[in-house]
Amino acid sequence: MSTPTTSLDSKLAGPVADARAKLDAHAYEIVQWHFHPSTGCPFWLEQAKELSFDPLKEVKNFDDLKKFPEFQDEWLRGGPVRRWVPQAFQDRPIYVFETGGTTGIPKSRIAIDDFRTDYSLFSDTLPDEYFPRGSNWLMLGPSGPRRLRLAVEHLCQHRGGICFCVDLDPRWVIKLIKKGWMEHLEAYKQHCIDQALTILSAGHDIRCMFTTPKLLESLALALEKRGSSIGQAGITGIFSGGTEFTPQWTRFAMEEFLDGVYMTPTYGNTLMGLACSKPVTPADGYKITYYAPQPRAVIEVVEFGDYSRPVGYGQTGRVKLTTLTKEFFVPGFMERDEGERELPYEKYPWDGVSGVRPFHELAEATTVGVY
Amino acid sequence: MLNLPVLRWGKPYNSLEVDQVLHFATGEPIAKVSQATGGLVERDIRQAARARDVLRAIDPDELAKRVARAGELYLNGTLALGDGTQSPAEFARAQSASTGLPEHMCKANMQKNFFVLSHMGQMLDALTRGLDLRILSRGYGVESRGIVVSYQAQSPALGLVLPSNSPGVHTLWLPVIPMQIGLVLKPGPQEPWTPYRMAAAFAEAGVPAEAISIYPGGADVGAAVVSACQRTMIFGGEATVERYKGNPRVQVHGPGFSKILLGDDVVDQWEKYLDLMVDSIYANSGRGCINCSGIWASRHTREIAAALAERIGPIEPLPPEDPQAGLAAFTVPGVAQAVWKMIEADLKDSGVEHCTERFGPRLVERERCAYLRPTIIHSRSPEAAVVRKEFMFPFATVVECPQAQMLEKIGPTLVCSAITEDPAWQQALSDATHIDRLNIGPIPTIKLDWLQPHEGNIVEFLFRARAYQLPADRVAALAPR
Numbered sequence: 001m002s003t004p005t006t007s008l009d010s011k012l013a014g015p016v017a018d019a020r021a022k023l024d025a026h027a028y029e030i031v032q033w034h035f036h037p038s039t040g041c042p043f044w045l046e047q048a049k050e051l052s053f054d055p056l057k058e059v060k061n062f063d064d065l066k067k068f069p070e071f072q073d074e075w076l077r078g079g080p081v082r083r084w085v086p087q088a089f090q091d092r093p094i095y096v097f098e099t100g101g102t103t104g105i106p107k108s109r110i111a112i113d114d115f116r117t118d119y120s121l122f123s124d125t126l127p128d129e130y131f132p133r134g135s136n137w138l139m140l141g142p143s144g145p146r147r148l149r150l151a152v153e154h155l156c157q158h159r160g161g162i163c164f165c166v167d168l169d170p171r172w173v174i175k176l177i178k179k180g181w182m183e184h185l186e187a188y189k190q191h192c193i194d195q196a197l198t199i200l201s202a203g204h205d206i207r208c209m210f211t212t213p214k215l216l217e218s219l220a221l222a223l224e225k226r227g228s229s230i231g232q233a234g235i236t237g238i239f240s241g242g243t244e245f246t247p248q249w250t251r252f253a254m255e256e257f258l259d260g261v262y263m264t265p266t267y268g269n270t271l272m273g274l275a276c277s278k279p280v281t282p283a284d285g286y287k288i289t290y291y292a293p294q295p296r297a298v299i300e301v302v303e304f305g306d307y308s309r310p311v312g313y314g315q316t317g318r319v320k321l322t323t324l325t326k327e328f329f330v331p332g333f334m335e336r337d338e339g340e341r342e343l344p345y346e347k348y349p350w351d352g353v354s355g356v357r358p359f360h361e362l363a364e365a366t367t368v369g370v371y
Numbered sequence: 372m373l374n375l376p377v378l379r380w381g382k383p384y385n386s387l388e389v390d391q392v393l394h395f396a397t398g399e400p401i402a403k404v405s406q407a408t409g410g411l412v413e414r415d416i417r418q419a420a421r422a423r424d425v426l427r428a429i430d431p432d433e434l435a436k437r438v439a440r441a442g443e444l445y446l447n448g449t450l451a452l453g454d455g456t457q458s459p460a461e462f463a464r465a466q467s468a469s470t471g472l473p474e475h476m477c478k479a480n481m482q483k484n485f486f487v488l489s490h491m492g493q494m495l496d497a498l499t500r501g502l503d504l505r506i507l508s509r510g511y512g513v514e515s516r517g518i519v520v521s522y523q524a525q526s527p528a529l530g531l532v533l534p535s536n537s538p539g540v541h542t543l544w545l546p547v548i549p550m551q552i553g554l555v556l557k558p559g560p561q562e563p564w565t566p567y568r569m570a571a572a573f574a575e576a577g578v579p580a581e582a583i584s585i586y587p588g589g590a591d592v593g594a595a596v597v598s599a600c601q602r603t604m605i606f607g608g609e610a611t612v613e614r615y616k617g618n619p620r621v622q623v624h625g626p627g628f629s630k631i632l633l634g635d636d637v638v639d640q641w642e643k644y645l646d647l648m649v650d651s652i653y654a655n656s657g658r659g660c661i662n663c664s665g666i667w668a669s670r671h672t673r674e675i676a677a678a679l680a681e682r683i684g685p686i687e688p689l690p691p692e693d694p695q696a697g698l699a700a701f702t703v704p705g706v707a708q709a710v711w712k713m714i715e716a717d718l719k720d721s722g723v724e725h726c727t728e729r730f731g732p733r734l735v736e737r738e739r740c741a742y743l744r745p746t747i748i749h750s751r752s753p754e755a756a757v758v759r760k761e762f763m764f765p766f767a768t769v770v771e772c773p774q775a776q777m778l779e780k781i782g783p784t785l786v787c788s789a790i791t792e793d794p795a796w797q798q799a800l801s802d803a804t805h806i807d808r809l810n811i812g813p814i815p816t817i818k819l820d821w822l823q824p825h826e827g828n829i830v831e832f833l834f835r836a837r838a839y840q841l842p843a844d845r846v847a848a849l850a851p852r
Contacts, residue, residue, distance in 0.1 A: 180610065180614055182594060182597075182598075182614070186598060217410040217413075221410075221413055221414065224414075224417075225417075246387075246388065247387045247388075248386050248387040248388045248406070248408065249408060249410070251387060252408060252410060252411060256414060257414070285387060286387060
């Protein structure tokens with residue numbers, strides 16, 4: 001395992017400064033958009049009246065976003081959801097995507113094209129060798145009110161393929177876990193895996209897939225019980241996400257059932273695009289470091305006691321997310337995760353986060369399901 | 372400091388995720404334990420048949436001898452463990468460090484495991500009701516009375532989701548190896564020591580390492596063991612018992628709620644049985660399911676409770692290495708505090724009295740751990756909530772209840788020591804299906820007869836008796852000589 005470094009490589013100073021300048025300009029542009037009466041959304045225009053500063057005049061760069069008070073995730077629960085739609089987009093077809101929702105009202109966000117843009121950009125990070133253009137995909141994960149089904153389907157279409165889908169309802173999974181109905185949980189998981197096996201065996205020429213780590217593991221086991229494997233089923237590339245990825249799990253997958261099939265861990269949610277990982281290697285102890293799709297979204301790792309202060313490189317803190325698109329603006333959303341702050345690197349010359357796991361103060365109340 | 376790997380059918384696997392074990396009193400690092408995942412278990416279980424195959428290649432009597440040799444090594448040997456070695460003294464210290472049990476209790480528990488291993492032949496004879504072990508090995512055979520019998524193994528390996536509270540429970544799975552069934556062990560988070568030391572002793576004594584897997588880890592590992600193994604023994608609280616009740620693949624061991632009942636014919640001489648009551652509550656720091664958590668009588672209950680409080684109420688925590696230490700520490704942060712809060716809530720019920728209060732606070736908080744001092748409660752009624760509680764420290768409720776109502780009111784009871792000469796009541800006790808182990812007469816609840824099954828016979832759990840027919844000449848050829 002490599003020793004963590006905590007200082008920036010001097011060769012990266014230029015790209016880091018360029019990325020920062022781009023982020024500052026983008027932050028300015030997005031705030032201008034969301035707080036201008038002709039383009040902004042009702043929610044932010046209303047909020048602006050309560051602020052002690054004028055965002056149009058006093059936000060000139062990314063750091064100025066700290067002037068906003070802490071974003072309340074309760075603002076995302078309940079309607080009217082149209083209050084989040086920017087004036088300039090009022091006539092566009094609007095999607096709403098939800099997160100959470102096991103108890104109470106789920107958080108929701110509106111989307112128009114963001115999910116497509118996010119996944120088109122993500123597509124550029126996928127190696128064609130393992131994700132052949134024109135090949136078909138299997139999406140084995142949650143659809144329903146989630147973003148994933150449409151996003152993965154778009155990714156597949158963007159790359160010239162057709163996407164087959166198997167749905168898994170994470171809210172039902174979490175209820176089963178909380179009730180202790182583990183046999184029902186197993187049966188439900190098996191129901192999803194059976195559908196995936198059927199699709200994979202039906203001659204659809206599926207080469208790529210999205211799934212969650214736990215479903216991938218179950219699919220591999222089910223294939224092996226039939227004398228096959230992920231590779232023998234025709235899969236060459238997998239992008240996986242949705243639940244916590246650990247280095248040990250990644251090692252286990254790579255060593256024991258992927259057999260050379262390419263897998264890239266991702267970290268994302270309804271508010272952010274998709275954070276890609278630095279290539280995961282045995283030499284690096286299978287460490288998984290994610291980089292947000294800057295400047296559309298920014299991940300910071302901040303002190304537990306002061307969310308306005310980033311921790312030092314290599315140190316642990318809570319994950320803070322800022323969403324900066326014309327469709328949606330969220331300054332400083334405190335994620336339910338913690339991790340270690342990581343240095344920029346060549347491909348992504350901005351801060352990353354590794355060791356992402358449930359925030360320790362919330363972890364006890366969090367139920368991690370198969371999704 | 373030892374590094375303990377996951378053992379995958381005997382092969383060490385160092386996980387990237389490790390649990391660091393620190394000494395509960397000093398904070399000194401004791402070991403790093405690799406953590407498995409549920410997926411690892413599910414993949415490995417596909418090779419379970421191999422575990423039974425390698426054991427069946429060895430005659431069961433020979434296996435029993437090797438197991439007896441393993442007992443000596445476990446008790447006295449310095450054994451290879453992870454990336455180092457471990458002497459018996461180091462074992463006791465490590466076990467004490469993580470479980471909080473005083474070291475002399477850890478050593479005493481070693482003697483229990485040693486006894487079972489060194490008397491394996493007798494154990495198996497008792498558990499199988501005298502069956503030739505080759506019948507289990509082959510699946511069929513002829514009994515001494517000339518009858519063809521068949522016992523079919525229901526799983527090539529037994530899964531065990533083990534607890535952390537009392538190292539004595541390991542005696543339950545020790546007879547499995549000579550029955551030529553593999554072991555899939557998920558140690559309790561605070562007690563990885565016995566499974567590892569036992570596996571090391573077995574290997575050194577010539578038991579094939581491929582027969583044993585050890586998977587330390589979180590709840591997902593336990594769930595994977597239960598779902599992947601055809602037969603699993605699991606230890607847990609009431610919720611676990613409820614979850615697996617009636618599941619033929621799972622033998623569930625929950626709270627004991629063990630009790631002493633004093634009959635109306637003897638209760639006036641209760642003082643004669645005070646030592647027995649104290650031992651049943653206090654031995655092994657009250658951690659076992661066979662420790663007494665309820666004393667029931669129709670009269671003198673206040674005096675009994677006061678006398679018990681007088682005897683064990685003053686006991687203070689002592690350092691784990693002190694041979695006089697009688698109390699185990701709670702090493703998981705917050706647990707002792709939470710337990711005491713529950714007891715305080717129950718004390719608010721009417722007719723419930725805390726009899727050890729005058730001997731000082733029960734909750735003793737230290738820098739890295741906490742203790743609960745022995746606690747005796749008196750309840751004027753069997754209806755109070757505290758009557759149905761047991762905890763992992765010397766804790767008992769003395770309950771006033773007419774003898775005629777006791778069997779109806781006591782609820783599920785793992786060990787019942789009923790002190791009475793009343794034949795009608797003895798018969799009623801024998802017939803009571805909610806009592807598991809019944810002691811008639813002045814026998815402490817903690818006294819074990821190793822030749823009696825504990826909460827279900829493991830042979831009956833692992834093997835199914837079934838019909839098997841053979842031509843007469845084959846029966847004759849199989850007949851015991």
